[in-house]
Amino acid sequence: MLRLSVLKVENLRKTYSSEGFLGTRKGKVEALKGVGFEIGRGEVLALVGESGSGKTTAAKIICGLENPDSGLIKWRVSRPHPAQMVFQNPLYSLNPKLSIKSCLYEALGCAGVPRGKRPARASELLRGAGLEKINTSKYPHQFSGGQKQRIAILRALALEPELLVCDEPVSALDISVQAQVINFLKDINSSAGLPIIFIAHDLEAVSMIADRVAVMKEGLIVEEGPAAEVITSPRNSYTRKLLDSVPVNPWLSKS
Amino acid sequence: MTAPLLEISNLEAVYYTPSGPVKALRGVDLYVKRGESVGVAGESGCGKSTLALSVLDLFDRAEGAVSGGRISFSGMDLSGLDEKQMQGIRGKRISLIMQDPYGSFNPVIRIGRQMEEICRVHGMRADETSETCLRMLEEVNLDRGVREMFPHQLSGGMLQRASIAAALLNSPELLIADEPTSNLDVTIQKKIIDNLGVLRKKHSLSLVFITHNLNLLSSLADRIYILYAGQVLEYGPAEDIFSRPAHPYTKGLLGALPDIKTPGSRIRPIPGSVPSPADTTPGCVFFPRCSRGSERCGREKELIRVSEEHYSRCSG
Numbered sequence: 158m159l160r161l162s163v164l165k166v167e168n169l170r171k172t173y174s175s176e177g178f179l180g181t182r183k184g185k186v187e188a189l190k191g192v193g194f195e196i197g198r199g200e201v202l203a204l205v206g207e208s209g210s211g212k213t214t215a216a217k218i219i220c221g222l223e224n225p226d227s228g229l230i231k232w233r234v235s236r237p238h239p240a241q242m243v244f245q246n247p248l249y250s251l252n253p254k255l256s257i258k259s260c261l262y263e264a265l266g267c268a269g270v271p272r273g274k275r276p277a278r279a280s281e282l283l284r285g286a287g288l289e290k291i292n293t294s295k296y297p298h299q300f301s302g303g304q305k306q307r308i309a310i311l312r313a314l315a316l317e318p319e320l321l322v323c324d325e326p327v328s329a330l331d332i333s334v335q336a337q338v339i340n341f342l343k344d345i346n347s348s349a350g351l352p353i354i355f356i357a358h359d360l361e362a363v364s365m366i367a368d369r370v371a372v373m374k375e376g377l378i379v380e381e382g383p384a385a386e387v388i389t390s391p392r393n394s395y396t397r398k399l400l401d402s403v404p405v406n407p408w409l410s411k412s
Numbered sequence: 413m414t415a416p417l418l419e420i421s422n423l424e425a426v427y428y429t430p431s432g433p434v435k436a437l438r439g440v441d442l443y444v445k446r447g448e449s450v451g452v453a454g455e456s457g458c459g460k461s462t463l464a465l466s467v468l469d470l471f472d473r474a475e476g477a478v479s480g481g482r483i484s485f486s487g488m489d490l491s492g493l494d495e496k497q498m499q500g501i502r503g504k505r506i507s508l509i510m511q512d513p514y515g516s517f518n519p520v521i522r523i524g525r526q527m528e529e530i531c532r533v534h535g536m537r538a539d540e541t542s543e544t545c546l547r548m549l550e551e552v553n554l555d556r557g558v559r560e561m562f563p564h565q566l567s568g569g570m571l572q573r574a575s576i577a578a579a580l581l582n583s584p585e586l587l588i589a590d591e592p593t594s595n596l597d598v599t600i601q602k603k604i605i606d607n608l609g610v611l612r613k614k615h616s617l618s619l620v621f622i623t624h625n626l627n628l629l630s631s632l633a634d635r636i637y638i639l640y641a642g643q644v645l646e647y648g649p650a651e652d653i654f655s656r657p658a659h660p661y662t663k664g665l666l667g668a669l670p671d672i673k674t675p676g677s678r679i680r681p682i683p684g685s686v687p688s689p690a691d692t693t694p695g696c697v698f699f700p701r702c703s704r705g706s707e708r709c710g711r712e713k714e715l716i717r718v719s720e721e722h723y724s725r726c727s728g
Contacts, residue, residue: 207597208568301685302456331455331624333668336681343678359598361670365679385675402602403672406630408654 162233163320163352164219164240167193169228171214188214189225190376196320199350201342203363203384205399206373212356215373216242216322219354234319241318245325247305251297257308258293264315282311286341303334307341314345321345322354327362339365360399364388372396415487416443417618418467418586423481425459425466425642427689428474434689436462438642439481441715444586449612449619451633451650453626453665457686459642460622464590467620468508469498486585504534507579511591513571516578517563524559527578534582548577551614552607569600573607580611587612588620593628605632626665630654635721638662641687641697644715648722658724661698696726704728 171189188211196202204212217223219230220242232239244250251260261279270278283289286307297305306326313321323342327335343366345351357363363370367384372393380393391397423440426433436459444450454460465471466478469490483490485506493501502508510516517526524545531541546556552573563571572592579587589608593601609632612619621632629636629650637647638661646659657663664682671677684701687693695710696702702709715723 207599303681303685332626332670333455333624333665333682334685335670336668336679337683340678340681361672364672364675365670365677367675388672388675398599400672402598404602404605404625404627404630406627406654406669408630408651409627409666409669409671 161198162195163198164233165193165195165229165231166215166219167229167231169193169215169218169230170226171211171218171223172226187376189218189228191228192373192376192378193228194371194378194381196352196354199346199352201346201353201355201366201368203355203357203367203370204373205357205360205363205370207358209375210373211376212358212373213324216324216354216356219320220322236319238316239319240322241313241316241320243306243310243313243321243323243326246329247297247302247309248329250309251305251312253297256294256296257291257300260297260308260312261293261315264312268316270315278315282314285314285345286311301334302330303337306330306338310338310341310345314351318351320352320354322356324356325358326355328358335362336365342366359403360388361403372399414446417446417448417486418442418444418620419482419484420463420467421482421484423463423466423483424479425462425471425476426479427462427476429690431690433479435479435692436476436642436689437466440639440642440644442637442644442647444618444620446585447616447618449621449632449634451626451629451636452620452622452639453624453629453636454639455624455682455686457689458639459689460624460639461590462642463639464508464588464620464622467588468502468506470502470508500534503530503579503584504582505584506586506588507582507584509572509575509579509587509589509592511594513568513575513595514563516575517571519563521562522559523561523563523566523574527559527574527581530578530581536582544581545577548581549574551580551611552577553603567600569596569603572596572600572604576604576607576611580615580617583615584617586618586620588622590622591624592621594623594625601628608632625669626654627669638665641691642689643697643725645698645726646722646724647715648718648724652719652722656718656722658718658722658728659698659726660702660704660728662724663728664701698726 169189169192173186173188206212218225220240262275265275265278327338346353370384370387371378371381374395380396420442423437425437426435452460471477527545528541531544554573593604633650636650636653638645640661646662667680696713699705699709713725715725718724
């Protein structure tokens, strides 16, 4: 059962060609070899795979940061720039010279929020992330990793996207604070019904948030289905390999 | 009981900042028995890497230093050694693997030459170096062709395995691995962890494995130390730490681990963040983030025995 779709991509292909040292050699990397998926309203779709599987290329294409060689991208949205991206490391994605306040105001400005209304809207956003108590005159480096990533997500939300694309949003964070970010994304998804594409290389993080999972390998989707089904009874051998790589802790059995 | 291979007592380390020195380690006690595998777990900024730097005395002199305590290795006081003697220990009797393998190798020298140099500086005979390097590459499941390659020609996982091979060339007694898999894909992470487990047994190696992910320690560590704000908050046999954790911080770390067997379940993160080393508020260092705090937490707490070999600064 698929909810009304927000985005449907079909047969995406993308090849990067690289020049060797001093232009001596030329190599080609087929990052996407015909990838298609659909994401419904209010849904969290996880793209899972290892480095080089094409996850980030797919994300960049959806956000318009990269053009595909071929393929179809069908949006069912009301605005011209429907997707916003959240990157892996907030230390690099946030401008170190902008205070948190300026960072959010700038994004709100891009969204067309009039100057006078930006402070109120920024406070509202911060409250939603449980960050209402922070000093917004401070700069990114003065916050912890979990806080920085939530701020980066808020900056994306300031632009009122119709789809949030998160590229490895927790892999640079300590495992003890990953849940701060994942729980926040879950809240945004359930309260506002915002669809999220959640890209990760480990199935543990994915298992906490995804409704559906698409497993990518070498530029192709090798398995796709409801999260619980893919994680508990994977059909593809590569999905099983990913699952087998999750460290099993014999002493922990949470109820 | 025979003396431990590595014994750290009351270790303090400082970093110099424009506003004065800050303590990154505040009296750490830790021991590693011969052949034992010890896990050190904690969040970023807890002093885990500083601990590794302290043992091998790898501080940049302008940035920080060991400021107190004692590190004894195989009965020898390491702080009494001069730089030349310390060089005889590093890479020979104690080796280190770091998080970013691209930082561990010189980018413009072939892997094989760098490995042979490690053998040579520690006095291995020239006719043995090449064969030793090949044997170690084989043990970490790398092709012999890797010798002829430059670091950038290898993937992160392959290069990390090469750095493990390089670390074990001189059959060290102790290997310190500082977040060796945090930059790698999960499938590669598993290979490295399995590989370390095999090598440890084969070479009767003692291991200190530093990580922020307690789950990784479940298959690898005999005993675990929980480090927070430069202090050991709890330590004990792996089974005790996982099954009967005493300290609220340890419980928090365990509670924050995702569980793949219950997809969609909500995980409780530890609220707040690690205090800055410059923060010298007296009392329990975890108190500001602790859900069970009471007024007695305003006092400094000692490590109290929970059971055989299991100690904690708090009983919750």
